[in-house]
Amino acid sequence: MFERFTEEARRVVRRAEGVADELRSAEIGPGHLLVALVETSPAVRTALVASGADPRAVIATGREVLRAGGLDSEALASLGVDLEQVRQQADAVFGDGALDRVGRGGTGRSRFDRNAKKTLELALRETIRLQDRTIESRHLCLAVLREGGEGRVVLERSSVDSATLRSALETPQPPTSA
Template identity: 45%
Template sequence: MFERFTKDARRMVKAAEESARAAGSPSFGCAHLLWALTEPGSTVRDVLAAHGITPEVVAVELGRTPAGGLDASALAALGIDLDAVRASVEETFGPGALDDAAGGGSGRPRAGGRPRFTDGAKKALELSLREAIRLHADGIDPAVLLLGVVRADDARVNAVLTAAGTDAATLRGDVEQRLRRSA
């Protein structure tokens, strides 16, 4: 399927993967893809910014539930420093000791340290292909990738849209209008 992705869209998927890896996450999802689409060099950055969707807004959502599913801000409100707890546990039991318990699986990236696609990210990529076919596009560029991400109806992406004061239908309409103008 990736042969249908343009060089720019592949770069966005790679940036999403790198974002998850840098955060120590065993997987990356739709919100990581959305974050990558807001970064400098993205051809849809301006349309996202016009809707209030910036890297900072997406990063807030990504930071709400870090790898392992523990909410650092909620624990901090109780006086618990998640980083200190994690460091102490890893010092005693080894690196990644909390990942198994909190992640409901191995909690670790695949061999080679590469995060896996979540089911939501896989769905978004599949929907991007469907969007390209529907729009008679030559390939999947960042705008079509964005349509797939929004169409996937991911809870974290929806939270970003709500925080930004927009909704999926409005954003989709603007992206599709932009695609028609550039065709």
């Protein structure tokens, strides 16, 4: 399937791995793909602006959600648990990134979690639905919307109008000249 990815879409996937590494995530999920999309793809940033969103806010929200490791820091705070303080104490006792190292290891397995793999598959489906020949970054973003997991949560927390974003992504943009 990766042979159908444009060079930009491949850069997005590689960048998602970098985002996961920066956030010390054992696996790459749809949220990592979304942050990488916004950081890497001018077309996705343009579509976000068209939907009334600030791409920088989407990146910041995405990193915050991913840093929490899927835990709802607000819900934990309502119980009197400060997630960042727990991380700091674990780092002090067990070394930097102690909570994030769990499950990491050289198993040779793909680092993409089940939902990220589903997102990549949905990108192919979006490409076919739109009758395109190659998988572009816009197809990856449409797939993040369709997958409905952490990437969609990030978009919702960033006040992105999903219908407007979808519409902007479904309309191919002419190539930009450098």
